[in-house]
Amino acid sequence: MALRGHRLQLDNITQRFNDYVAVSDINLDVAGGEMVALLGPSGCGKSTLLRIVSGFIRQTEGSVLFDGQPVDHLSPSQRGVGIVFQNYALFPHMTVADNVAYGLQAHKWPAEKIKPRVAEMLALVHMTEFAERKPRQLSGGQQQRIALARCLAIDPKVLLLDEPFGALDKNLRLDMQIEVKRLVREAGVTTILVTHDQEEALSMADRIAVMSRGRIEQVSPPTEIYDKPQTLFVNQFVGTTNAIPGEYFCVGNKAKVTFAGGSSLDVPKTPGYIDSSKVVVSIRPEQLHVVPSAGLVGTVKAVMPLGSHVVYDIEVPAGVSLKVSEPREGRVAMRRTGETVHVAPTSPDACHVFPAS
Amino acid sequence: MPAPKANLDWEALSLRLTFGILTIVAMIFLVAPTIVVLITSLTSSESLRFPPPGLSLRWYFALIDADQMQRAAWNSLVIAFWTTLISVALGTAASLALARSRSKWVRAADLLFMSPLLLPALAFGFAALVYINKLGFSPSVPFLVAGHVIVCVPFVLRTTVAALSQLDPSLLDASISLGGTPWMTFRRVILPLIAPGLASGAFLCFMASFDNVPVSLFLADERTEVLPIHLWQQIDTNLDVRTAAASGLIVIFTLILMLITERVAGLTQQMR
Structure with missing residues (x-):
């Protein structure tokens, strides 16, 4: 139990607009003082959920609870x-x-009492001289500080941040993310951050709820969302990944996936699949390496030196092109376009197996 | 690409042509007669003649003793004042619903409120008179004001709806989520932000009521003569030169009101 902040629970929330189901059976438990990001593409229902929490939309089914008490009967002006x-x-x-006084x-x-409180809030966001x-x-960043202070x-009881950094330019964005995180921490207020920007969610939130088509796909801490995605959607939406279709086979206590060209990769043994199951193997670019032999054979299609890393676009016979990201070290010469190379994952655990859709 | 460029030139040309023609028409039929009236009102002679043989302010001084005309002007001002007050109150209330709702009933109401702009006011005035008589009443100032409100409210409605549609809806959500009541939201957020639109609507409404003839013709009782009708009768019966002086005053009064509205609306715009 956190000492400060109010617990927010979403209990089986469903919202329908006529026949359209905007959000479906949402369950989320946010601890007092915690910051949870609702992450998803536009139209995934995250904004609808935000308006339900704030009281502007009365959900079709389910309940919003603050500190265990339903607040569905409270209008947005009473909800806090x-x-x-x-x-x-x-x-x-x-x-x-x-x-700020409004x-x-x-x-x-x-x-x-209003005057000292306004002064206190302006001092908190370092905007005293702009009163x-x-x-x-x-500027945009200053306006945001005032919006937060207000x-x-x-x-x-609950703070909702609706795509708060979308209007800021890239350099200012990181500064404001750090600043807002500090202010929210200090205030100890339970916060929901609504965003479609994965970096924003990863850098700010204690936990991330990834949403797609009105449902929550996964709720986990940022590192877990990135390292252990539970669905292909989460894997593809958070970070970049290579998705290769293939067939799953069990070999003793190991498993492998074979691809269209006849090549195959070792994968972690994953429950729920029988031999020849159609699956998609997902491997992040930084977990693929160009190796001397074995792995998948492919042709380098493009070489993109991006500062500290070099990204290769490598076409493999499995019918897909793979993005491979490698550290750019001085002693290793970069591959050239047209070169034939071998590509392999850093370990079988780097491969995530998902059912083919 | 040559084709789109030629197209664009045609558009620009037609815009300039239309703009130019409208300007010329306005100069010939609006500005020129106004200047003629102003000059005629300064005549030193006994008759309405242009150009005047000599210049003097005698007809303006003559207005000081024109009791009947003064009474008519006062009636017109009082009626325009009440008409504007009621139109602004009703028009603002209606436009709040009109700007936010998309329901077909609200659309229908919008069309109904705007219809006085399309319906000939003369027909409305006549019909209203017949109707009031059928109900057993006779024309009087309250009925006259009511009639004016009906034909003048569209001016308030249009400018206010336009101002409201410019209003960022998240400002209203912000006010409510901060604990603001609907009344506080209206008074502290909506009203200050639509004030310029409301002011220009009120100005148009006031002027429309002040020089309305067709409704006043039917709904004014014998004792309440309004200025435009009185002026028309003076011209019709005895070519009274004082009507020119009165017209001159109205023009000057309108210009001043217009400048004030512009100033107020402009100032509020600056405050944004």
């Missing part, structure tokens, strides 16, 4: 959910200080 919008949604006609006034704070500015006089001022 802070939202940082993608475009920040700062009130353009009000000063920064008035924006929620406090709405909650009927006495005027003499009398209008939002349009601020939310945190009312001490929300």
Whole structure:
């Protein structure tokens, strides 16, 4: 049990719009003070889920609970959910200080307490000297700090960040991610981060819930999502991977997958498959190596030196081209386009086997 | 590519041509008569003549004693004031629903509220008179204001709906999620942000009511004569030169109101 922050539970939530099922049977338990990212492509239902948690949509089925208590009957203005919008949604006609004071006034704070609270929040986000500015006089990152300060001022039970870094340019994005993570940690507020950007989810969240077509595919800590994806979708959506179709065979207490060209790779023995099962083997580019012999034989189609790494695009007879990422060390000469090479995974455990769809 | 470029040139040309023709038409039929009226009102002679034989302000001074005309002007101002007040209140309330809802009933209501712009006001005025008489009432100021509201509310409605559609919906969500009530959201977020649109709608509404003839013709009682009808009768019966002076005043008054609206709306725009 965390000391601070409120527990958020989503219990069997389903949302239908006429015949369209936007989210289906969602179960999620977020501990107090934890940050969970809802990660998925657009249209996966993550925004609908966000509006359900905030109370703007009343879900068709299921229940939202804060600290074990259902909050479904509470309107969005009573629910105590802070939202940082993608475009920040700062009130353009009000000063920064008035924006931060807005929620406090709405909650009927006495005027003499509002002023110090606003000052405290502006100090927290290092924006004290901008109190009398209008939002349009601020940069994107500064506007985001104010949007966050405005939310945190009312001490929300749950903080929702809706694609908060999408509008920032790449250099500023990382700075703001670090900054927001710090602020949310300090405030100890339970946070849901909605994003389609895997790097954002990986770098910020304690756990990631990967969503696809209205369902949660997997909820795990970032490293586990990356290293032990439970579905091919998670594997392909988080990080890049090579998916090679083949057939699964059990050989004693080992297993292998054979490919169209007759070649094969050793894979971890995976329950649930019989011999000749149609499967997809997924191997990440950095877990493939160019080796002197064995493995898959292929032709180098493209060589892309990307700073510290070099990425090869290698066509193999299995009918697919593989991306192979290798550290670029001075003593190893880069392969040339057209060269015939052997490619093998660093270990059988690097291969993930998923059912062919 | 030569073909699209030629196309683009045609578009630009037709735009310029239309714009130019409209400007010329406006100059000939709008600006020129206004200038003629202003110059005529400064005549020193006893009759309406252009160009005037000499210039003086005597007809403007004559307005000071024109009791009947003053009473008509006062009536028109009072009616326009109430019409604007009621139209702004109703128009804003209606536009909040119109801007947010996509239901077919709301669409139908929108068309209904806008129909006075299409329906001949003369027909409406006549029908309203017959209707009021059937109900056992006779024309009076409240009915006159009601009639004006019906024909003037579209001006408020259009500008306000346009302003609301520019409003970022996430601002409303932000206000509500911060604990704001609908009333607080309206007063502190919506109203300040649509104020420029509302102000220009109110201005159009006021002017439309102030110089409305067809509705006033039917719904005004004998005691409440409004300015445009009074001026028309003066011209019709005795070519009163004071009507030119009154027209001159109306033009100046309109220009001032227009500048104020522009200033206010412009200022609020700056505040964004």
